[in-house]
Amino acid sequence: MSEGDKALKVALLGCGSVGSQVVRLLTEQAGDLAARVGARVELVGVAVRRLEAQREVEVPADLLTTDAAGLVRGDFAGPVDLVIEVIGGIEPARSLILAALESGASVVTANKALLAEDGSTLFEAAEKAGRDLYYEAAVAGAIxxxxxxxxxxxxxxxTRVLGIVNGTTNFILDQMDTTGAGFADALEEAQELGYAEADPTADVEGFDAAAKAAILASLAFHTRVTAADVHREGISEVTAADVQSAREMGAVVKLLAICDLRDGAVSARVHxxxxxxxxxxxxxxGAFNAVFVESEAAGELMFYGPGAGGAxxxxxxxxxxxxxxxxxxxxxRGAGESSYADRAVLPMGETLTRYHVSIDVDDRPGVLAAVATAFAEQGVSIQTVRQEGREDDAHLVVVSHRATDSALAATVAHLRTMEIVRDVTSVMRVEGGDE
Amino acid sequence: MSEGDKALKVALLGCGSVGSQVVRLLTEQAGDLAARVGARVELVGVAVRRLEAQREVEVPADLLTTDAAGLVRGDFAGPVDLVIEVIGGIEPARSLILAALESGASVVTANKALLAEDGSTLFEAAEKAGRDLYYEAAVAGAIxxxxxxxxxxxxxxxTRVLGIVNGTTNFILDQMDTTGAGFADALEEAQELGYAEADPTADVEGFDAAAKAAILASLAFHTRVTAADVHREGISEVTAADVQSAREMGAVVKLLAICDLRDGAVSARVHxxxxxxxxxxxxxxGAFNAVFVESEAAGELMFYGPGAGGAxxxxxxxxxxxxxxxxxxxxxRGAGESSYADRAVLPMGETLTRYHVSIDVDDRPGVLAAVATAFAEQGVSIQTVRQEGREDDAHLVVVSHRATDSALAATVAHLRTMEIVRDVTSVMRVEGGDE
Structure with missing residues (x-):
């Protein structure tokens, strides 16, 4: 099965929950891997921060080193063919990946933060070295x-990618939808069950999803989008009332990563x-992820699975x-990057969205007309209005047709200044419908 | 963008609804294709049955030929680099693909029937020629x-693949579930809407799904499974009562292609x-398809999209x-086939399934015990029994735990012989649960 003594030397950088599962699979699947690759795959070293740490999988002591740079350089077992980077973060991951490519190794990384911040540098280095840089694990885990x-x-x-790419926030929103809980309670439950970190900021404020949106937009539209290009709003402001309101219109609230191609320009946003x-x-x-893709010929595709987890x-x-x-x-080399398109990135204000706006108003004649006029003045067309009278005031729920985000934002800003408007209680975008 | 004058010559075999969309995309996407391939992709000929046929897309007359073999041989524009086969069926598709590979061309085919019947011959020819044979379109369309x-x-x-891989039957079953219609009415509607052929046999009797199950099992388990290895039952016997019964237990009836790996042996079935x-x-x-994959490390993945259609x-x-x-x-070459595993194919009787059995029985003491004994005698454990009394008879719904299909079949056969059993009104397998 293996071709004589030929073996490919693999260096693993990082041995946390992902890295230790990589060690396990490399060991357990060795036979299958050799058959599929056409040569033996040999783990020659594992770079870790501390030699003595507790690990999910036992790693032979002679493979462990704290000298990641030396391991990549080939100080340990000679030149390395393949480097797997699962350290995460910007540095030292970036320097190590660049060193690996320069030394002639191909690289596999799960590092979404680095790819979203500075993918160009990595892809250019891979191109220059004539080596592969693969990163399936950086977007939506195993999917x-x-x-x-x-x-x-x-x-x-x-033409469009809509993704649920953060399991923590999907778990929280799913709990809110299922149980009617508020954000704080649902977050607490997610933390108790291990779906959310003690400091949940990266997840609930959409930073993690924004990094993935940048990678997805780059991949889907053959261009470069960085995390800084991504408009980002988290879920900490989502209320039980929003979730209930969504339910009443036959909808559900999700944190979406949305990448659009329109007139040759791209937009990427998380909200x-x-x-x-x-x-x-x-x-x-629950904590599952999915990526929904719209394309001109294939139509609608969806990819679903676990978005995180070691194995x-x-x-x-x-x-x-x-x-x-x-x-x-x-x-x-594999198909590699194809960032030939070099597309403009649209600012959030120019992207097309729909809004669901809840407004507390005075219950008197002409209120509906005044609110409708506020939308019309910004050129925003209304799809539906639902009015609920309550004692001496009333509640309006307006769902708009598609318009630019800036026109919708201006409409909401204007509503807030109107005398008959007591409060704009909720504003949320609507996606995945027709108009 | 293109590398000088380098161009890859493409021959297209077949120009029906898929072929004409291939022509359209090759033309409309020429620039993107050249950027992604690294060379111009030039369509040098289109083999058709009749030159004068009506086509969805206009094809330049000088590209059309009725001499498919000559086109593959290079009689028209010299040696061909890539051959696309979208004729379908066994012959002449097989001979043309073999001739293409022998002449040094790489092949892309959408031909599920041929792959399921005689994939080995094609893969061996590709291996011998050192050329690629790709067939994404043969399973689940665009997915x-x-x-x-x-x-x-x-x-x-x-470890397992569960697929909804036939849009016609999914449409019919979805209609039955949504409207309560019987099979005949739902089929008629599917025919009116163009989701089912005038002769729907290949779809409703599961032949199409069985071909795809063979290909999926081969791919998933790195072995060879042919359509003849696949146990096949269609949906023409599914009744409105079955669908209602499924609804009562919080389930829905689907035509599934199921591929299992157990103790190193595979099974493939459609029912x-x-x-x-x-x-x-x-x-x-509706007519969408999806393939649900269970694997040891990744867990549960699903791939969803349109399973058919020209574009x-x-x-x-x-x-x-x-x-x-x-x-x-x-x-x-690409990753190619990896049929190194050469696994045994389990007969249907040895596969593990669960059964949902509806039984009309006499309403008298001891009936439940007698029925339970019939299951126990075959070593089949019962998960739930639901009894509904009706005037002088009663109706039992039994859902079993997982057991071999032969043990379950023997149980049902025995039930049919019992004096207290008036009729076994429905037998259906249950999938996707825990036990």
Missing amino acids: PILRPLRESLAGDTV PAMIPRAHPLASVR PTASAVLGDLVTVARNRLAET | PILRPLRESLAGDTV PAMIPRAHPLASVR PTASAVLGDLVTVARNRLAET
Whole structure:
């Protein structure tokens, strides 16, 4: 099965929950991996911060080192063919990946933060070195997204990507939808169950999702989008009333990463939005992730699975490892990056959205006309208005047609200044519908 | 963008609804394709049955020929680099693909029937010729399945694949579930709407799904499974009462393609089954397809999208074309087949299933005990029994735990012979649950 003594030398950088599962799979699947690659895959070293740390999987002591740079340089077992980076964060991950590529190794990384902040530097280095840089595990964990977007849809034009790419926030919103709980209670439960960190900021404020949105937009539209290009709003302001309001219109609130292609320009944004319950993304429950792709010829596709976790992420890393190892043996490269399109990034104000606006108003004649006029003055067309009278005041729920985000924001700002408007109690975007 | 005058010559075999969309995409996407491949992709000929036929897309007359063999041989524009086969059926498709590979061309095919009947011959020919044979469009239309199973999960072990891989039957069953209609009425509606053929046999009797099950099992388990290995039951016997019964237990009836790996052996089967409404496959509506994959490390993944249609299928064909074209330029091959596992195929009787059995019985003491004994005698454990008394008879609904299909079949056969059993009114397998 293996071709003589040929073996590919693999260095693993990082041995946390993902890294230790990578070690486990490399060991347990050694036979299958050799068959699929066409050569033995040999783990020659594991760079860790502390030699003595507690690990999910036992790693032979002679493989462990705290000298990641030395391991990449080949000080330990000679030149390394493949480097797996699962340290995360910007540095030292970036320097190590660049050193690996320069020394002629192919690289597999799960590092979404680094790719979203400075992917260009990495991809250029890979291009220059003529080596592969694969990163399936960086977007939506184990869900295969990289090859579908980069290869399967290479003859098609992707126009939109809608993703539920953060399991923590999906768990919280799902709890709020199922139990009627408020954000704080749902977050607490997520923390108790291990779905949310003690400091949940990166998840609930959308930073994690924004990094993934940047990577998804880059992949889908063959251009460069960084995390700084992504408009970002988290879910900490989402109330039980918003979730209830969504329910009343047959919708559910999700934190979406939305990447659009319009007139040759792209936009990428992360914010909570209402989507119809009949939309495939609405059925994504708990901590699961999904990426919904719209393309001109293929139509609507969805990819669903676990977005995080040691073993699922390690599965994605190993899939990449097999591909780059095969390419290495064949002395070729994979489809690689295709950032030829170099598209403009639209500011949030120019993106097209729909709004769901809840307004407390005085209950007197002419109120509805005045509110409708406020929308019309900004050129925003109203799809539905629902009025609920309550003693001496009334409550209006307005759902707009698609308009620019800036026109909608201006409308809401104007509403807040109107005498008859007591309060704009909630504003939320609506996605996944027709108009 | 294109590398000088370098162009890859493409021959298209077949120009029906998929072929004409391939022509359209090759033309409209020419610039993007050249950027993604690294060379111009030039359509040099289109083999058709009749030159004068009506086509969805206009094809330049000088590209059309009725001499498919001559086109593949290079009689028209010299040697061909890439051959796309969208004729379908066994012959002449097989001979043309073999001739293409022998002459040094790489091949992209959408031909599920041929792959399921005689994939080995094609894969061996591709191996011998050192050329690519890609077939994403042959399974679940536009849904990317090939690369996820063959590459993304190459470092993992797939244990089970559950697929809704036939849009016609899913449409019919969805109608029955939504409207309460019987099979005949739902079929008629599907025919009126163009979702079912005038002769619906290939779809409703599960032949189409069985071919796809064979391909999925081969891909997922790195072995060879042919259509003849697949146990096949269609949906023509599914009644409105079955669908109602499923609803009562919180389930929905779907035609499933099920591929299992157990103790190193595989099984593949197609039959209607009840699955819980909370299962991701239950939310696959209308004519959509989905493939649900269970693997050891990644856990549960699902791939969803349109399973048929000219443009979606053409999108899958073009994605393959870009990959094989890139490989052609790099003088390498893709991951290709990996049928190294050579696994035994379990007969249907040995596969593990659960049964939902509806029984009309005499309403007298001891009936439940007698029925329970019939299950126990075959070693089949009962999960739930629901009894509904009706005048002088009673109705029992039994759901079993997992047991071999032969033990369950023997139980049902025995029930039918029992004096107290008036009729076994329905037997259906249950999938997607825990036990």
